[in-house]
Amino acid sequence: MAERNQRMAYGQTLLELCRENPDIVVLDADLGGSTMGKMIELEMPERHIEMGIAEANMASVAGGLARVGKIPFTNSFAVFAAGRAYDQIRQSISIGKLNVKICGSSAGCSDFGDGATHQSIDDIAYMRVIPNMTVIVPADANETVAATKYMAANKGVMYLRLNRNEYDNVTLENAVFSTDPTVLREGSDITVFACGIMVGKALKAAENLKGSISVRVVNVSTIKPLNREKICELARDTKGVVTAEEHSIIGGLGGAVAEALRRECKPVEFVGVNDEFGSSAHNYEDILKLLGLTVEHIEEAIRSLMQ
Amino acid sequence: MEAYSRELINSLEEKGKLLRRDCIKCIGVGVAGHVGGSCSAADLVAALYFYKMKYDPKNPEWEGRDYFLLSKGHVGILQYSALAEAGFFPTEDLLHCKEPGFYLQGHPHLGTPGVEVGTGSLGQGLSLGLGIALGLQMDHKPNRVYVLVGDGEQNEGQIWEAAMAAGAKKPDNLCAIIDNNGLQAQGPIRDRLDSAPIADKWKAFGWNVIEIDGHNMEEILKALDAAEATKGKPTAIVAHTIKGKGISFAEGVTGFHNAPLSKEQYEQALSELS
Incomplete structure (x- = not known):
């Protein structure tokens, strides 16, 4: 049975990639047991660097490693990997287009217990606005496997946003990662563009509305670069568009889709x-x-566009 | 017997003056530029580029090269002057620094021949240098990494994150050089946010520390050679310098941190540095 947890899928895939590619180096900031960087630390300690609780330094060190041909993956909770190290990601890494992969783990509100300080509701926005940055939000564990392989195989600074919790897969196991928006369910009245855990919820909403409203569901796992033509094409023949994301309505997937349209x-x-x-x-x-991130909220948004 | 020949010392001292003159020409008249911090570090940079470091100006990405990172990125003109004099690009290009779209920006930009990383947001260059040093060690390469850090820059917490990490990981191919000119943008460091005692701090973080007069070429060369000979820990060279060194009206004057020169000041600076 396929893995249902994005962190586990990421760790397993990264370990496999480390076995295949000697240039990959994994960095953690004292959260390897959660980010699953520990899988690499246990099997290949020479390829894992414990940077301690110092995310800013970790990001810049990764930039230096990339400068000498390594493919560094930096891991921490999204609020720290991306948020605390924002300036380092901008200045040390992105301006120079260095080949650094940043993994924001326990993203969105998936770290439910720890509260506001640990919940990244703004990371898509502030990562997406950085020039040269790719932003990937996999829909599920299956797509996390594909996205992690894609990141290792392609040059450039990339941000991967992962959920902490287990949930059902909605994409196929062993699929090749596509940076294009992908239609998971066809429909003719409303188009829903979703990312992360909200893709599965959008599919449920579409199913619940079957018979009354025909809903197309599109997985937008690559939020940047966004294929604008494809977004417009998938929106054009329906009456309206709903975006669904585990993120602020400001600057995230919704913002990106609205810009495209x-x-x-x-x-x-x-x-x-x-x-x-x-x-x-x-x-x-x-x-x-x-x-406000439930199946019912998506259904309500869809219905509001049909009035 | 002297460790270094008088000819070598003299020629490097002349290079220090040459780099300062290039910086003045680079700034020109009436446009603000970082005169003070360039002149304080010029002798250190001259020793690195014309004595210590291995590089190939015709092949900036040569695998055997040593790495220089300007963590105090605001004195980009000093690195540009060294790179131009070393043959990475024409010295005439220095006159076009900061022109719109030109490759010599106000702060070093990756893509400029000989520039290893972009710097300018203070505090990050040492971490970048640590990453390069660790990557080279993983591949068992002998290349060395030099990072020029400002003393005011030590206000940035990330310097100490990097110092702690390097103290723990012990890359002996890493050498930080602290340009201890005592002035930051708004005044004397001891009056603004004092970073003293500098040497004691680096020692406490596990570094081999060497204190020198940053304008005494023989001391600079000795320190750089001692750093290379030191195994099992990184080295921090604390270089005591004078901001604006070599230009009488700018020496030790906060106002010349980032200032335009009048026509008279421009001529006087070039004359004093000749």
Whole structure:
């Protein structure tokens, strides 16, 4: 049975890649047991660098490693790997187009227990705005495997955003990663563009509305570079567009899709975090509900565009 | 017997003056430029480029090269002057520094021949140098890595993250050179955010520390050679320098951290440095 946890899928894939490619180096900031960098540390300690609780230094060190031909993967929770090290990612890595891969683990509100400080509801926005940066948000564990392989095989600074928790796969096992928006369900009334865990929720919403509203569901796992032509094409023949993401409605997938559709005169509704921080919850579903990230919220957004 | 010949010392001292003159020409008249911090570090940079480091100006990416990183990226003109005099690009190009779209930006930019990394956001160059040093060690390569750090730059917390990490990982191919000119942009460091005692801090972080007069060429060469001979830990050379060194009206004057020169000051600086 396929792995259902993105972190596990990432760690297993990265370990396999390390076995195949001697240039890959993995860096952790004292969270390897959670990011799954520990899988590499245990089997290949010479390829794993413990940087301690110093994410800014970790990002710049990765830049230096890339400068001498290594392919560094830096791991931490998204709020630290991307947020705390934002300036280093911009200055040390991205301006020089260095071949560094940044893995933001426990992203979105998937670290439900730790609360607002550990929930990245803004990382897609601030990573996406950096020139030269690729931003990938896999829909599930299967796509995480493919995305991790893609990152190792292709040059450039890339940000991978991973969920902490287990959930069902919606993409095929052993598929080759595509940077293009991918239609997972056809429909003719409304197009839903989704990323991460919200792809599965969008598929459920489409199924629930079957018979009354025909919904196309598109997985947009590469938020940057975004294939604008494809987004427009998939929006053009439906009445409206819904975006769904585990992220602020400002600057994330919704923002990127709205930018892509700027000449299409197409109504767009956002499902996402409404410009607020998260909070602690006892389980993942509770925080998703509190922040408006459920199947029902997607259905409501779809219905609102049909009126 | 002297460790270094008088001819060598003299020629390197002349290179230091030449780099300062290039910096002045690079800035020109009426446009702000980082005169002070360039002149304080000029002798250190001259010793690196014209005595210590291995490189091939015709092949900047040569695998056998040593690496120089300008963590105090605001004195980019000093590195550009050294690279031009070493033959990486024409010295005439220095006169076009900061022109729109030109490859010599206000701060070093990856893509300029001989520039290893982009720097300018202070505090990051030492971490980048540490990454290069660790990568070279993984491949068992003998290349050395030199990082020029400002003393004001030590206000940045990331310097100490890198110092701690290097102290723990012990890359002996890494050498930090601290340009201890005592002035930061807004005034004397001891009055703004004091970073003293510098040498004690680096020692406490596990580095081999050498303190020198950063304008005494023989001391500079000795320190660079001692750093290379030191095994099992990185070396920090704390170089005591004078901001604006060599230009009487700029020496030790905060105002020349980043300042335009009048026509008279420009002529006087070039004359004093000749």
